[in-house]
Amino acid sequence: MRIEETFIKDLVVVEPTVFGDERGYFFESYSKVKFNDLGINIEFVQDNQSFSKKGTLRGLHYQNPPFAQTKLVRVLEGEIIDVAVDLRKDSPTYGKAFSVLLSAENKKQLLVPQGFAHGFSVVSETASVMYKCDQFYNKAAEGGIKFDDPSLNIDWGMNLEEAIVSEKDQVLPLIENCNSLF
Numbered sequence: 001m002r003i004e005e006t007f008i009k010d011l012v013v014v015e016p017t018v019f020g021d022e023r024g025y026f027f028e029s030y031s032k033v034k035f036n037d038l039g040i041n042i043e044f045v046q047d048n049q050s051f052s053k054k055g056t057l058r059g060l061h062y063q064n065p066p067f068a069q070t071k072l073v074r075v076l077e078g079e080i081i082d083v084a085v086d087l088r089k090d091s092p093t094y095g096k097a098f099s100v101l102l103s104a105e106n107k108k109q110l111l112v113p114q115g116f117a118h119g120f121s122v123v124s125e126t127a128s129v130m131y132k133c134d135q136f137y138n139k140a141a142e143g144g145i146k147f148d149d150p151s152l153n154i155d156w157g158m159n160l161e162e163a164i165v166s167e168k169d170q171v172l173p174l175i176e177n178c179n180s181l182f
């Protein structure tokens, strides 16, 4: 298992060690001990899974403190462009977005810390996405940012006019008007 740093502090890509043989492959998608050895000490309490069709865009979402969530995101089937936006007001990369292709094939995981908004677009025919969270879902603490906020300039890898987006996500505010408390 190894960690790839990104240009945003604390936002890392985790690459598991994959053991292949004639049957297929095996890897540890999460190990508390191995994550601890890499300096990541997180108590995950909820696992989520979603399935989406090509062209779906979910996000950008966060939960405000004291219900903020760290998310460890991976793809079980298909390919997504996974995006995290730094919302930490005292961060030198506040308002910057990082994107990475996560797929069932590359088995990469994005560790999205508390203080970030998260979203993804589906670039394969379908995608099953699973993510661990270190805080429970709390509807009242939910916040979001509009995926096409021009100040974020995110390349979602698709024509946004045709994106499949929930009603809730279509009316999210721009980052400058969002209610984030980080």
Ligand SMILES: Cc1cn([C@H]2C[C@H](O)[C@@H](COP(=O)(O)OP(=O)(O)O[C@H]3O[C@@H](C)C(=O)[C@@H](O)[C@H]3O)O2)c(=O)[nH]c1=O
Residues within 6 Å of the ligand: 048, 050, 058, 059, 060, 061, 062, 071, 118, 119, 120, 136, 137, 166, 168
């Ligand atoms: C996120 C969540 C939703 N739900 C319910 C609420 C709603 O009825 C239904 C669908 O919720 P949403 O439309 O918010 O699902 P979705 O748009 O997939 O929301 C998710 O998007 C990605 C990008 C994230 O980062 C997640 O944290 C989460 O916000 O599921 C839960 O019961 N528990 C949860 O943890």
